[in-house]
Amino acid sequence: MSYRILVVDDDENLLKSLNKILSLQHYSVDAISNPMQVEKLLERNQYHSVLLDVKMPGINGLELLKIIMQKSILTPVIMVSGQSNIEIAMRAIKEGAYDFVEKPIDPDRLLIVLKHALQHQELVEAREKITQELLKNFKMVGKSVALRNISDTIEKIAKTNIKVLITGESGTGKELVAKAIHYNSNRQTKRLSEINCAAIPRDLLENELFGHKKGAFSGAISDYDGQFLETNGGTLFLDEIGDMDIHLQAKLLRVLEENEVNVIGDTTPKKVDVRIISATNKDIEQLIKSGKLRKDLMFRLNGIRIHIPPLRERKEDILPLAYHFLNKFNDSHNRQILKINRQAESYLLNYNWPGNVRELMSVMERLVVFIKGNEITIEDIHRVFNNMNISPTAYSDVIPNLENKLADLRTAHEIFEKNYILEVLEQTDWKKSEAAQILGIDRTNLYKKMRKHGII
Ligand SMILES: Nc1ncnc2c1ncn2[C@@H]1O[C@H](COP(=O)(O)OP(=O)(O)O)[C@@H](O)[C@H]1O
Ligand SMILES: [Mg+2]
The missing domain is CATH 1.10.8.60 (Helicase, Ruva Protein; domain 3)
Incomplete structure (x- = not known):
């Protein structure tokens, strides 16, 4: 693919030589000396980068930079500046320009700056696409009052650290809610770990959650960071919490109260910052009544309850x-x-x-x-x-x-x-x-x- 570059400079000679330098590298170039045409061109074409003179008659480079950034927010702008205008170029960078090159133009430096700008632009675009895809994947579809309330709640609480307890039958979207909360929170770049408490036997689960020191038990041949340490800064989704062994629940409660984990075989607890989202498809009150879920743990987990009604x-x-x-x-x-x-x-x-x-x-x-x-x-x-x-x-x-x-x-x-x-x-x-x-x-x-x- 050939990159398309817009070059704006009132100096016709410079324009010609910039055009030549870039075209020789197989960039596709639109070179204009009239800054008033920039807006129209940006509407018509998609540019991968813009080279912009700092000082031109009629409009100043900073104003034009603003217009370009409004029209095409992701396009990197490289300022071209004479010695006497370096200060304006620096200001432009503060305002969002990608970089600047000085006149007289050193072709090698220009090409390097441009290459970096294009690479940067591709990364930014890729990240933007991934974020959009992610958010699309975690969108809750539906128009029932119940679902709209759930979406509103997610939006309200995602950026807080409140613990969330999600209830609902199997297949109603509990895991999706947990993901939606994590990926809309400030923890989105950190880990979201999921543990299904029903699927892992008690001893293994304890080890998985809290980790162990080398030699803590026979078979512990090296240190192992449990999910609490691994997920530090992120979100831990504890699925099927009602199936967690009752003694293990006491240990979990301690972690939640102290924000510290006791790694198995270690005497000093370690500070952790993990947001807990838990879920169950069972009836919470019933679980407590039958002694399967500790009431004090439930209160800890239940910063806010999100119940997803069955589809019917x-x-x-x-x-x-x-x-x-x-x-x-x-x-x-x-x-x-x-x-x-x-x-x-x-x-x-x-x-x-x-x-x-x-x-x-x-x-x-x-x-x-x-x-x-x-x-x-x-x-x-x-x-x-x-x-x-x-x-x-x-x-x-x-x-x-x-x-x-x-x-x-x-x-x-x-x-x-x-x-x-x-x-x-x-x-x-x-x-x-x-x-x-x-x-x-x-x-x-x-x-x-x-x-x-x-x-x-
Ligand atoms: N409101 C919804 N909009 C879009 N997809 C949904 C919705 N609710 C559930 N799903 C999808 O249905 C499947 C089951 O949801 P899941 O969160 O795994 O349910 P649970 O954890 O309650 O068993 C997943 O693929 C999930 O993405
Ligand atoms: Mg599930």
């Missing part, structure tokens, strides 16, 4: 998430599936998603990979569900409940009616007259009810 209790999120995953998997599998048809949408909305967002995500991935047309239909969903061993009738709740409360009879009736109609439609492959016949109502009435229940 925030149905408004289902379709935004389905389309989000549709786009994502279209990209990663080179597919171009454009939409989910009405019936299929309605099916997704009414299924009860016991595996929550994780389940929706894998259903969408399979749909994107396996379907033939460019529109997802209910038959496609059936096929995928069959393939994943999901019972297609799992979507009708046996006992109608709303947000975990038993519904009144009228509401229960409505829920039952809707689910039953869906079930019959399912079984008749959405042939309305057949379904109407089974339900013992006429087609118009069936359509009316479907509309009422948001099925069409």
Whole structure:
């Protein structure tokens, strides 16, 4: 790729020689002597760097620098300055110029400064891209009130050091919330470590968290920094905290109270600065009642609680998430599936998603990979569900409940009616007259009810 450089200088002779120096190195050069044209050119073209004379008639280099930085914030600007204007060039650097070269121009020095500027620019752009990608990956998709509240909370607390306890069924997005907090915090350049307390046996977990000194126990052949030391300055995500051994919980509590770790086999505690985010898919109160979670530890961990409701209790999120995953998997599998048809949408909305967002995500991935047309239909969903061993009738709740409360009879009736109609439609492959016949109502009435229940 040839780099494109804009050169601005009112001295026509200098302009010519700069153009020659740069063109010989295969840079593509736009050289102008009228500073008033800069804005227009910046709008029209993308420059990798700008060489800017400090002093020109009509406008001063500092003002022009400001305009360039506004138009194209990431483009490095190199000031070109005569001896008498070095001071202005220094000021320009304070204002954001990348560097300066002195007149008379030494071509070697100019080329080195320019090369560095371009390298710097590439790094800045790459970092910017990565940050944007990261933040995009940790965006919580959904428009339910519950989800919006969660996003607001994340935004409010990310930059603080408050401890966060996240609760919610498996697959609701607990880990994603932990990542969103870390990558939106000032700790984002430090480590985010994750430990699943359910997956590691007690002794190993203790070692993993706190580390050991050489010789602390047989087999400890060298010093080992546990996660607390390794993660110093960063965030430690303790998943499935309810499964941590109760004695280990006492040790963890001590670390949290003192901000110090006792490395196994070491007599002097070590100071640490680690933000703790913990999570569980179990009922916290139940865990405490049954003696599985220490109450004092829970109070320590629970600086703020974020509860993520199951997907079936925030149905408004289902379709935004389905389309989000549709786009994502279209990209990663080179597919171009454009939409989910009405019936299929309605099916997704009414299924009860016991595996929550994780389940929706894998259903969408399979749909994107396996379907033939460019529109997802209910038959496609059936096929995928069959393939994943999901019972297609799992979507009708046996006992109608709303947000975990038993519904009144009228509401229960409505829920039952809707689910039953869906079930019959399912079984008749959405042939309305057949379904109407089974339900013992006429087609118009069936359509009316479907509309009422948001099925069409
Ligand atoms: N609101 C959301 N928007 C986008 N992706 C989500 C959302 N909630 C969950 N996910 C995705 O679903 C999957 C499961 O989420 P995860 O955080 O691992 O759940 P948990 O830790 O509660 O089991 C992950 O791939 C996650 O990125
Ligand atoms: Mg998880």
